[in-house]
Amino acid sequence: MSIGIKDVARVAAVSPATVSRVLAGRAVDPAMRERVVAAVRETGYRPNLAARRLRSRHTNTIGLIVADIRNPFFTAVARMVEGIAYERGLRVIFSNTDEDAAKEAMYLHLMQEERVTGVILAPTRHGVDNIAQYQSDFPIVLIDRAAPDGACDSVVLDNGAMAAKLVAHLHERGHTRITGLFGTATVTGNERRTGYERAMAALGLPAHAVLVPHERAEAERIVTELLADASRRPGALIVSNGVMLLSVLRAIDALGLSIPRDIAVTSFDNEPWMEFVGGGLSVIEQPVEEIGRVAVTMLLDRLDHADQVTRRVVLAGRFLARGSGG
């Protein structure tokens, strides 16, 4: 039998309502307040959040659903979101879809049942089209991957421009046979591919985009095939994200190739270890803390102004030139 607000009220010789008011920081006679505070301490009372949420009809909870927790980009964003949310008195329910649309749908349903205040979501490709049905229950802010028709607030990287930056960097280093590797599963991959193709075209170079599935073994197989034949091997690679990069590195290693001697490699996403591989990998660093902060802010904003038009915040990344560009 745990201690309830009534027990505290009895000890403090006040009504439960008064205890509730003290806990909520509302106007209460100072003497009474003190009695209540003392009683809370004495009894070791802990409010029951389930009861509080049920009665007050707000959960002060936001959902965070990411597509792949193994991707350190999402880990970093999650860390930021959680920190900011807690600062503002919001709890975070965290979940991971593993790029699986069914899991995504399940977690969105769960968010409905939790009656969350709002959701920050990195949607799967399939999920993007189906978020509309949840919008009526809570606002959603998309991160990393935006809804194509602006159906949703979103905060994304300027993928096209960043891809172009990688192309420019490799071109400056004298590369012309630049191949791009992009994911099949996300709009982000698409945007990066488009940016790559435009930039290549602008330089009068032939673009060669390869679509790489999310699944690891398959990804490695495709990359190995691409690089196996020395005569047809590209001079430089642009890799769409940090997870895919690992498959690329594994293939390069297995073929006994060396970066940047045999092939130049650049990528999206920055991680601590990347300075130690291939003479230091030249990469696009995403502004993860900014993404987290903007996402939470937009979500809270949307709660206050439900019928404001949707916004799409596009953030620039930072190009880190290290040695792997050749």
Add this chain to the structure above:
Amino acid sequence: MSIGIKDVARVAAVSPATVSRVLAGRAVDPAMRERVVAAVRETGYRPNLAARRLRSRHTNTIGLIVADIRNPFFTAVARMVEGIAYERGLRVIFSNTDEDAAKEAMYLHLMQEERVTGVILAPTRHGVDNIAQYQSDFPIVLIDRAAPDGACDSVVLDNGAMAAKLVAHLHERGHTRITGLFGTATVTGNERRTGYERAMAALGLPAHAVLVPHERAEAERIVTELLADASRRPGALIVSNGVMLLSVLRAIDALGLSIPRDIAVTSFDNEPWMEFVGGGLSVIEQPVEEIGRVAVTMLLDRLDHADQVTRRVVLAGRFLARGSGG
């Protein structure tokens, strides 16, 4: 105004209790069950979890508190715990203390208010001594770091033996001047240091253990200092975890040294990128999936048998010999 169980009951022409029974999968007349299922679908009903938890008095929720989400070991464990928990119909509340005892205490209080079923915790050094006060509210299973007096169920790596394995490996490769780098903040670091010192003593070699703080810049400074002077430089390093390893690599890189030519490096924790650095880093891989599974299992076990004696499960790691041992 959202749809409640009474609305579903009205549509299905049954009592709310019956709807509840159908949802809980209890015995109900098939015809009625069908009516209820249809009504749920028709109304788009989503149960309110706050109400359910309040009334049923169990939350089906476990708390997972880790010390450092940037450490991929914890990310991996978290992923496993979440997966297993969801399989068993448990929700996971995830939080991260950043090795901060105050944050740890706050989150443990939060777990009380959430009325969680149990908690899986990677405690800070300070936290280990204070968990007793929470044990009365919910069982706790410690991971990675055990309570010294067996006050708690725990699942840990066989740190001593694994450290000895690294020593043996380096010794086989001809190293005698082997320095160990260990964290100051955790009992885990202590155990690894002890294992290292014993193994060195057994081989008749002088042990040289260096304590490295968790804070990154400071860690890097200390390691740089250790390696700067070529004449006093150790021939091989044993690093206590993957986060510290990054500081070590940075220092080695900054000094222009090469692994394993100038210095051999071995470490605890395995991550995908480690095969590409220093000719492939030789490391101890922790059985993360096993740790997650055992932790959840022990927690559920403890719920059934509250007064069973505490258990301490010690798991072996796997040594991955790659090139960095020299």
Add this chain to the structure above:
DNA sequence: AAAATACGAGAGAACGTTTTCTCTAGCCTA
């Protein structure tokens, strides 16, 4: 065939809070 038993359904209480409503006392204004 009668009695005992088991099963399933509904009514209503209960979970632990916050909120609404009512009331009193004190204060300000006219």
Add this chain to the structure above:
DNA sequence: TAGGCTAGAGAAAACGTTCTCTCGTATTTT
């Protein structure tokens, strides 16, 4: 000084479920 107003406290309803209790019907047992 009387009347209206305001602030703060308590009583009781309400949040949306599940659980307990009761009762009727169907099934088994003797």
